[in-house]
Amino acid sequence: MKLRAVAIFMLCLLGIGLIGAMQPVRKRTAKNHKTAHDKRVYLVHADELRYNQYQNGDAQVLTGHVHFRHVGANLYCDSANFFQQTNSFEAFGHVRMVQGDTLSLTSDYAYYDGNEQIAQARYNVVLKHRKTTLYTDSLDYDRMYSFGNFFEGGKLVDNGSTLTSDWGEYHTDSKMAMFYYDVRLRNKKFYLTTDSLFYDTRLSRAHIVGPSNITSGSSHIYSEDGYYNTKTEMSELFGRSVMKDKGRSLVGDSVYYDSKNGLSHAYSNVVYVDSVNKNKMTGDYCEYNEETGYAMTTKRAVAIDYSQRDSLYMHADTFKVFTFNINTDSVYRKIHAYNKVRAYRVDVQAVCDSLVYNSQDSCMTMYRDPIVWNNGQQLFGEEIRAYMKDSTIDHVHVVGQAFSVEQLADSVHFNQVSSKEMMALFNKGEVYETNATGNVLIVYYPMDDSDSTLIGLNYTETPKLRMFLEKRKMKKIWMEKPTGVLYPMTQIPPSKYFLPGYAWFDYIRPLNRDDIFNWRGKKEGQELKEQVRRTAPASVKKAEGGPK
Structure with missing residues (x-):
């Protein structure tokens, strides 16, 4: 009985202890x-x-x-x-x-x-x-500092975007996520891969902090430092980031890209490359619209055509590229260059105030005091149209006050032709035929075939001229009703050495590809004064079938 009483007493004490522990x-x-x-x-x-x-x-x-x-x-x-x-x-x-x-x-x-x-x-x-969800198998969440740390793979879903990585953190106070190792960010419009990424869920904004690749449709971005907003689809890229789209690429110290509208803006040391057409543009500012094919570059802007063995370098204050019939078989482009255009290639150099290149007819039109040099040949006039064939110059049409000057080997005498219009035909970069029409004036120095000495000066006037050349020497010439005089070298009148309007612009000519940045205009008084072309009387137009 005593043992039973002790057991009951002990059970009561234990019960009191448990009740006390709960209270x-x-x-x-x-x-x-x-x-x-x-x-x-x-x-x-x-x-x-x-x-x-x-x-x-x-x-x-x-x-x-x-x-x-x-x-x-x-x-x-x-x-x-x-x-x-x-x-x-x-x-x-x-x-x-x-x-x-x-x-x-x-x-x-x-x-x-x-x-x-x-x-x-x-x-x-x-x-x-809130609207952000993180999935993982191992998470340490620190409530004091408001952040979670996952280390065996995790997936974060935010605003239609999915982020995965091997290890990372999520801060609930700042709403910032840090992802490391095999990071992948995906939504309906793009796919990003990197090794390190910071993501702001408040702004749906990803911060790239390492080698990263972003793919969106046909466009691709490589960056090691930048931001991407998954909501607005805006990119801010730094550190020479590279954008590529259908054979075109854009590089700059900083690039801003709106993938929703296909707009890009690049700043400082910008390089735009069109590998399809083998040309590129450089400058300190460039913009590109992948939807319309429009591109523009300025601030030390340079356009480079490298489709041939020797690249053509062209500088202007501003270049603009317009694309027509984009995404069709009949696509073509127009390139506008304006204000102080200078171009250099080993065999051809040019200077003008502005130009337009149309890929539809492969024609480059130069305006306002244009000058073109080919070896020892110089052409200038009111307007020059250069036509290309297979990316090489095919023929040049000079309109208005056309003037051709050829410097001879002695660098003292010059063959000259002036007319209203002039056409020069090229083969493998050299002139082989020249046509001139309208008030044609000629100063030409015939040479002795045996020792190449000058025989005299031939001054000729004719309505039309057609000259054939071989290895830059005249082979055959045709003129319509010419009148002229051959002066022996010792009897040349001083007034016949140079035709009216003659000028040799060697001080303007670009010397190398770096010289295209050094603008040198014509000396005062040597600028062409554009001649106003008078229209035919109404009665003549009517007789010729023109507008009434």
């Missing part, structure tokens, strides 16, 4: 609402509580609808081991942490340290913060 939880729960600095973990509810020091050590074993509260967060699970002395617990099954109405964390298992306010969630982890 402080209720008191701390009530106190948590009054004290902001209370960091104790409170057990709000469990269907069943068991305590066995020999089996579970200091853990209170909780099962059934377990609910904890800690510093503004509610934590739920199917069962838990509660370590009251260390202010921590292990949670099993349907683990869920809720903080306010903006953040929730779910997993299959979690360990929560109330002193450090760190939740170590494992297996099928889902962190939801």
